[in-house]
Amino acid sequence: MSELTHAELGGFIADRVEVGVFAVDAAFNITLWNRFMATHSRRPAAEVIGRNLFECFPDLPQPWLERKVRHVQALRNYAFTSWTQRPYLFRFDHNRPITGGVDAMRQNCTFLPVKNEAGEVVQVCVTVQDVTDNAIAHEELAASMAEIEREKAEQRKLIGELAQAQNQLLQSEKLASIGQLAAGVAHEINNPIGFVNSNLGTLASYVDELMVVLDAYTGAHDQLPEALRTAIDAQIKGVDLDYLREDLVSLVTESRDGLDRVKKIVQDLKDFSRMGESEAAWADLHHCLDTTLNVVANEIKYKADVVKHYGALPEVECVASQLNQVFMNLVVNAAQAIAEHGTITITTGTEGEGVFVAVRDTGAGIPPEVKKRIFDPFYTTKPVGTGTGLGLSVSYSIVERHGGRIAVDSQVGEGTEFRIWLPIRYPAAHPA
């Protein structure tokens, strides 16, 4: 065995190296085709050498490749392709017939000018490097990075929702303590109202008795001596006794009416703010609605006229204080939806085995994209701090707990109707 010459060694390495090596002349005829190229293309060197590259491999991107090779010839300089932009030059099977992962071998290619002694580029040699493993690793890494980014975005969203949830909690906490305060104040007001009421009752009967006595005196008026009668007449005229008698009765009546109203408001406040209550009991929904309307009267009286279309309703087993919250949300929302002045129509009735309550407004309406989300927790179109802070999602869950459902029908520019259906009985977990 003789030693290899330098050229033989070079030729051997070029042929056997685990990198694709081939060369073309100026007419794109193949002049070199190493073992790697032969193996992967399944075209032995003898079959392709001397033939046109594009005839042998019609799938190659001819205009692009021609331009690339021309650049190398013209500039007498290297050119490159990277799998990241051009996955492969030749569509070869990759080295992962079993584990797979990509459709074809990923390749990085280098185009190098082959110069003659005069420095002219006579051929262009191309090396094709198999970078499939790197490419897969790179892509897996990129996928993990994307996943991490996605999770991060989700976390950011969750943090935002938490912050909002806390805000809502604060709001409802605030509402609850206001409710408690109201209940306490209501209780305190009840005592003085009690004795004022009873005093007023007594006063009314005293007035009646006084009137009887006065009538008796009036009957004897003519029999009084002249001088005395003239003096009394002057006094009667001075106080306008006829008017006074009339007005005294109506003053007492009006005061009793007023007191009755105060009592009613206090009772409504107490009814409404029974927040802790969670036992279902039989209740008259019309009473619940009226109570709620009284409580929120101030908030809606300048915005809307309330029209009631109450049907005949049986008593419903429910947690009245919770339903009051739902009615309040719906009525306050309805008022807020009305820009200037409109009408809120409340309709009730029976339907199948249950009852329904509908609250319709003549407000702005809800655009479809908002409508999809109105029952989502944390979704609001109102600035933070506005509204009740309880929101439609709480209403939704209350109605759901009652075994009922809530639906919305809205036309932008015409108004919105929220309709609640409730079964007569509270769901099974609660024995009657």
Next chain:
Amino acid sequence: MTATLFSEDQRDALQELTNIGMGQAGASVAAVLGEFVQLSVPRILVLKPTLIPAALERIVGPEPVTAVRQGFHGDLRGEAVVVYGAAHCRELADLMGYDDALDEATERELLLDVSNVLVGACLGGLAEQIDAEMGFSAPSLMATGAEVGSLLDVERMDSPCALFVEVNFSLEKRSFACHLVMLLPEDQILVLRDAIDRFLASL
């Protein structure tokens, strides 16, 4: 600092050599692109690495840029950075004969291709002047739509100074322009200086 590494003569010679190299580069790039290429006279600075981002910013201005990096090795070892303004990337497709709207991969390939052409031509031209052998590694995308100042991580440069050679390309008939910066570490500056000395001696 320039004075400490290059004498006046050496500096003039480098300027001239680069200029001749670029002239040849311009001619071959023009042949490839089919358009007449205008090249600025190369500006040569020896800078501390920390000053390089500011120098880059001075060249390209504050707009976001896309940049390609390509290493070269052999008798001279260093890196070339080609910086494109965002608007100019679009011009490339037209220039290189792509008719259709480009997808991202094709656009990036084009960017790498053009950068390779420019770097190869310019550095090849210079290498030929000083009789140096030079090879190139594949170009890679540094950043797209990034701020110029953030392109280079100067903290990681361990060379105390770098040769900063700036050439600006533009095409006569189009608005396309880009900037090529050649960066040589200190030890390579000395190699370049010796090569210049040899060139001067051969005159």
